[in-house]
Amino acid sequence: MRFVAFERGGKAGLAVETGGEFRGLTNDDPKFPGDLMQLLQAGGDALQKAGDVLAGGDPINLETVSFLPPIANSGKVICVGLNFVDHASEGGNVVPEYPALFARFNSSLIGHGAPIVLPQRSDKLDYEGELVAIIGEGGKDIPVEQALDHVAGYSIFNDASIRDYQLKSTQWTVGKNFDDTGAFGPAFVTADELPRGCLGLKLETRLNGEVMQSAVIDDMVFSVADLVSVISEAMALVPGDIIVAGTPSGVGFARTPPVYMKDGDVCEVEIDRIGVLSNPIRHEAKVAKAAA
Secondary structure (H helix, E strand, O other): OEEEEEEEOOEEEEEEEEOOEEEEEEOOOOOOOOOHHHHHHHOOOHHHHHHHHHHOOEEOOOOOOEEOOOOOOOOOEEEEEOOEHHHHHHOOOOOOOOOEEEEEOHHHEEOOOOOEEEOOOOOOEEOOEEEEEEEOOOEOOOOHHHHHHHEEEEEEEEEOEEHHHHOOOOOOOHHHOOOOOEEEEEEEEEHHHOOHHHOOOEEEEEEOOEEEEEEEHHHEOOOHHHHHHHHHHHOOEOOOOEEEOOOOOOOHHHOOOOOOEOOOOEEEEEEOOOEEEEEEEEEHHHHHHHHO
């Protein structure tokens, strides 16, 4: 199943693809089954039942709604750095023997179509197209052989990074958490619709139509299964936790000359069979002026 979280008329909603169109309900409808976080927490066949209910809802024209992140209130957003060999090399880093993990905060997340904001304090806004794995069944010390059974589905992320702030210290947190820089979506696709671990799928990032990153998920140093297992050694994973699995080579700061996203650009991240995440780039001053 393919779900989309959206907002229409100030009301949050959820839609499912059925018969070549999206149908859904907003949260003021008595039949609304809950958002994706609530459905994942409910477990069992909650997703399937919700899909059946939503399929009987209203047709949703995705061109007339605002996309929301598939999950906006995750307990943990865990990102992985240097998870493609070529990306580690282009930044002058050694390929890690243990995943380079860092946190994103929900306050940085935006949906498909929303502007990634270029802050006033920096002109070094970089793109990073990534696969997202979303936990459906929680667990601690999960064996790698069972890890994919804990993944409910997948989505797409643009881990837009403020490079000068990222590199101010050995900790990446600030540069990875500027407001409105974590684009996430457009859809949540259940794991049964995709190859296990998304192996064989191609990831491509385009800036203004030009291909900047291209790789297959198989090229990750640590697979989705590896990441679920390793992370669960340290912390119990729970339904709705998000793992942003790392970006391939081709990022802007490693190019000669560097290529950073600027106001007016459009960045797209596409993963086979999951979709295309597209976001315009807007300068913070213009966003503030538009909101005034």
